[in-house]
Amino acid sequence: SQTIHQWPATLVQPVGSPLSLECTVEGTSNPNLYWYRQAAGRGLQLLFYSVGIGQISSEVPQNLSASRPQDRQFILSSKKLLLSDSGFYLCAWSDRAQGPQHFGDGTRLSIL
């Protein structure tokens, strides 16, 4: 069966520091991969999605970037975090564009 791992679960970072969140999927090949952010009490905001290695589409301009160095690995990065980057970050995968997305446990990021 397919599983998705996302880490860390919680992260507290100072303003201006770098960020790296990692997500890996097991049990499937060539998945579609997604990064979302969810502010407290709000809906999901799609940040990036990828349909293959090295293929990244950005939905919202910001100081975040994403990379997909391997088929089942998706990384969210920032060189300098802003206070507004605080939130709940979720990685998800699907086997096709119109298929259900399955989420990792999420990373709660607090910027101080």
Next chain:
Amino acid sequence: GQNIDQPTEMTATEGAIVQINCTYQTSGFNGLFWYQQHAGEAPTFLSYNVLDGLEEKGRFSSFLSRSKGYSYLLLKELQMKDSASYLCAVVDSNYQLIWGAGTKLIIKP
């Protein structure tokens, strides 16, 4: 623009039935999802509708009317553990998933 509307919050009683509505205006339609999200946790997939009609899965059912741009999630025999947010999401013509803001369901004993 693309839009999905759901009530912000609903309250229901344990053991009762509740219907959560979702209306959408999107550029094209390639399916509608319902997800459950408990506080502080990730969303989990509940149901998928692409054709008109009712899909039943245990205590949960989901209905779709494409001509009306309307769906609902029906929860029967409510349990306290059903307290959560319920997210409606639509796949548009570009196969992008458009998310609603979610409905927070509060279950009272």
